[in-house]
Every structure is written in C-alpha cells, then in structure tokens.
Amino acid sequence: MGAGLAVGSWQLAVRGRTALPSANCQLPTVLALMLLFTLVSCNRAETPDHAPAMQQTLGTLRSAIAKFRDDNGRGPHALEELVPRYITRVPVDPVTNSAATWRLTTEETVQPSADFSSSTAAAVKPQIIEIHSGAPGNDASGKRWSDY
Numbered sequence: 001m002g003a004g005l006a007v008g009s010w011q012l013a014v015r016g017r018t019a020l021p022s023a024n025c026q027l028p029t030v031l032a033l034m035l036l037f038t039l040v041s042c043n044r045a046e047t048p049d050h051a052p053a054m055q056q057t058l059g060t061l062r063s064a065i066a067k068f069r070d071d072n073g074r075g076p077h078a079l080e081e082l083v084p085r086y087i088t089r090v091p092v093d094p095v096t097n098s099a100a101t102w103r104l105t106t107e108e109t110v111q112p113s114a115d116f117s118s119s120t121a122a123a124v125k126p127q128i129i130e131i132h133s134g135a136p137g138n139d140a141s142g143k144r145w146s147d148y
Helices: 023-046 051-072
Strands: 004-007 010-013 103-107 127-132
Touching: 051 127
Parallel strands: none
Antiparallel strands: 004 010, 103 127
C-alpha cells in the first residue's frame, strides 16, 4: 500500500494519518473567509440602530403637539408653530436626516355656511393631530419606520 491517495484537492491518509487539504487549497479559502467576515462586520457598522432616536424624537414632538393643543384649544397648523415655546427647533428625522420628511396626520374642521346652502364657508386651516416618520424601509426588527 502507498502512503496516501490523492482525491481532488484532498489527500487521504492510509496509515493512521488524518486527512488534510493540500496547501494550494488552504490559502484561497482562508482569504475568502477573512474577506467575507470583514464585509459582514463593515456592513453592520454602517447601519446604526436609529430606533431609540426615532422613539425619543417622536415622543418629544407628540408631547409638544399635545401641550400646544392644551394651551390653544387646537392643534398646530405646522410644526414651525411649536417653535420656540414648545421645542427649540423642528427636529430632523433620525433616518432621513431631514426636518421636511415628517408625515403629518391632520384634522380639518368643516365650517358650514350660516344657512347650510352654500359651500363658501370660511376656509379653516388643518390642524396636526399626529406625527410619524416619513422614512422609507424598516428598522432592524422589521418594523416600518412609518409605523413609529
């Protein structure tokens, strides 16, 4: 019997030795695994968890809207109406990095004409009653940003 049998890139041992891959196969495999590990590690570092910042920012905005409603008997017509008394500035969405992407839910009160026959009643500005993120996509757990 010979010392071993070569099958593909593996050398099989005949007399009690363990099977080891040949050297020409080990280096590319190790390099490929190192590259894969590096890419996965870098990808995770580039996507920070925005969920806590989103919850805090929306909590601040929702609280300011509620205080405004309590003080004025109506919701604000725009987020800028909350500045500077309730918030120092309109915050940016932590995901989009923009203050212009907030999705506002508004309520519009219809004022009928005095005789209910005309549709020329005074126009009433819509009031903000709720706010959500306008960011596309999902957080790390799969929850849509718009559901925050």
